[in-house]
Amino acid sequence: MDELLTKENLELRELVRGIANQHVRPVAAELDRTGEYPWDVIKALQQNGLMGVWIPKEYGGKGMGILNLCLTVEELSKACGGVGVAYAVNALGSFPILLGGTEEQKKKYLPQIAEGKKLIAFCLSEKSAGSDAGSMKARSEFRDGMWVLNGSKKWTTNGNAATIYSVFTTSNPDRGSRGITAFIVEKGTPGFTIGKREDLMGIRCVPVHETHFEECHVPPEDMLGGQEGRGFMHAMMTLDWARPGVAAQALGLAQGALDLAVAYTKERVQFGQSIASNQAIQFMLADMATQVEAARQLVYAAARAIDSGAKSVSKIASMAKVFATDTAMRVTTDAVQLFGGYGYCRDYPIEKYMRDAKITQIYEGTNQIQRMVIGRALIKESSSK
Ligand code: CAA
Numbered sequence: 001m002d003e004l005l006t007k008e009n010l011e012l013r014e015l016v017r018g019i020a021n022q023h024v025r026p027v028a029a030e031l032d033r034t035g036e037y038p039w040d041v042i043k044a045l046q047q048n049g050l051m052g053v054w055i056p057k058e059y060g061g062k063g064m065g066i067l068n069l070c071l072t073v074e075e076l077s078k079a080c081g082g083v084g085v086a087y088a089v090n091a092l093g094s095f096p097i098l099l100g101g102t103e104e105q106k107k108k109y110l111p112q113i114a115e116g117k118k119l120i121a122f123c124l125s126e127k128s129a130g131s132d133a134g135s136m137k138a139r140s141e142f143r144d145g146m147w148v149l150n151g152s153k154k155w156t157t158n159g160n161a162a163t164i165y166s167v168f169t170t171s172n173p174d175r176g177s178r179g180i181t182a183f184i185v186e187k188g189t190p191g192f193t194i195g196k197r198e199d200l201m202g203i204r205c206v207p208v209h210e211t212h213f214e215e216c217h218v219p220p221e222d223m224l225g226g227q228e229g230r231g232f233m234h235a236m237m238t239l240d241w242a243r244p245g246v247a248a249q250a251l252g253l254a255q256g257a258l259d260l261a262v263a264y265t266k267e268r269v270q271f272g273q274s275i276a277s278n279q280a281i282q283f284m285l286a287d288m289a290t291q292v293e294a295a296r297q298l299v300y301a302a303a304r305a306i307d308s309g310a311k312s313v314s315k316i317a318s319m320a321k322v323f324a325t326d327t328a329m330r331v332t333t334d335a336v337q338l339f340g341g342y343g344y345c346r347d348y349p350i351e352k353y354m355r356d357a358k359i360t361q362i363y364e365g366t367n368q369i370q371r372m373v374i375g376r377a378l379i380k381e382s383s384s385k
């Protein structure tokens with residue numbers, strides 16, 4: 001339904017599609033095999049001014065909003081899910097600054113990200129604080145005019161590729177989620193180290209690391225928003241804005257797998273005819289395409305809600321995330337099925353889509369957590385009617 005997109009949306013999509021075809025598709029399998037970071041792709045995106053699509057113009061970005069961010073992520077992910085997240089995680093990492101940072105923090109950090117000079121990561125989860133993000137243990141204490149960070153973070157996507165990190169800590173464990181305070185920490189700050197790299201099932205070109213803080217001194221001006229205890233709220237607001245991006249990654253993967261499945265079933269001949277001539281296969285493709293289109297409309301609706309300035313976007317963002325990522329898992333699994341034995345084999349590109357899709361149901365809040373967010377919102381809305 002291109003008719004629902006603006007000229008600006010379509011031009012951006014065309015630009016990203018060209019970059020994906022030229023710089024991502026030819027190397028996707030190799031990046032998956034080697035685990036190398038897609039620096040050439042980042043460079044191409046940077047040269048085309050795309051590292052700051054979502055960053056407002058006053059901070060050096062394109063000011064094109066979340067729908068355009070989603071279109072960019074979708075196109076990249078259609079070619080490679082790993083590249084899609086390597087790009088999208090810069091939005092996740094920079095949203096805390098955009099949504100909760102002081103004017104000075106926005107002016108200092110956002111232009112560097114928009115220019116593509118620096119990549120940013122998001123450090124929220126810990127070994128024992130995943131879904132229950134508020135139970136984090138990483139500690140921040142104010143001592144002799146500096147904040148001192150101690151503790152470790154898990155699942156830092158873009159880990160060693162990033163140079164700026166949005167880091168969430170507890171500065172007052174007695175206050176639970178109201179005691180959480182976030183900081184902007186730069187690579188090279190003494191006491192901050194990048195730890196073990198995870199060996200992942202999919203999105204293998206993106207380094208996901210543990211990050212460690214040991215007596216890491218951060219100046220007060222790098223406390224996010226300049227106020228203690230507001231970190232959890234900023235993390236939740238960030239996730240509301242970022243979840244449509246994960247949904248767009250899933251959407252791109254689903255569309256990419258569907259495109260490959262249609263092409264393959266037309267080519268593959270069995271019993272003297274293409275397997276696409278069989279109604280059983282056409283029905284599978286029809287269901288896949290219908291689910292992908294439904295996911296697309298929900299993802300774009302969530303992105304448009306954010307762009308419109310809507311006050312509460314948690315429910316629609318979670319709905320988009322659940323629906324698009326569950327769709328991606330179903331569609332990529334069916335696509336593997338349509339490739340038969342070849343689908344299970346790394347000589348063909350399709351199994352990578354299924355591996356890349358799985359993480360989208362898990363990160364930035366498991367789909368069980370998304371359903372919890374949706375359920376809580378429904379109950380809250382019904383009591384205010
Ligand atoms: N916007 C603003 N504030 C919010 C909010 C939102 N969307 N959601 C909650 N809050 C506020 C609440 O109003 C409340 O404030 P008060 O204390 O002032 O009343 C406070 O936050 C606590 O809210 P809850 O009681 O609802 O919090 P909870 O502990 O029950 O947790 C949760 C809620 C939704 C389960 C949340 O913990 C959550 O989203 N968990 C999943 C975390 C997650 O997504 N992690 C992924 C990290 S990123 C990643 O995967 C790695 C990567 O790099 C890609």
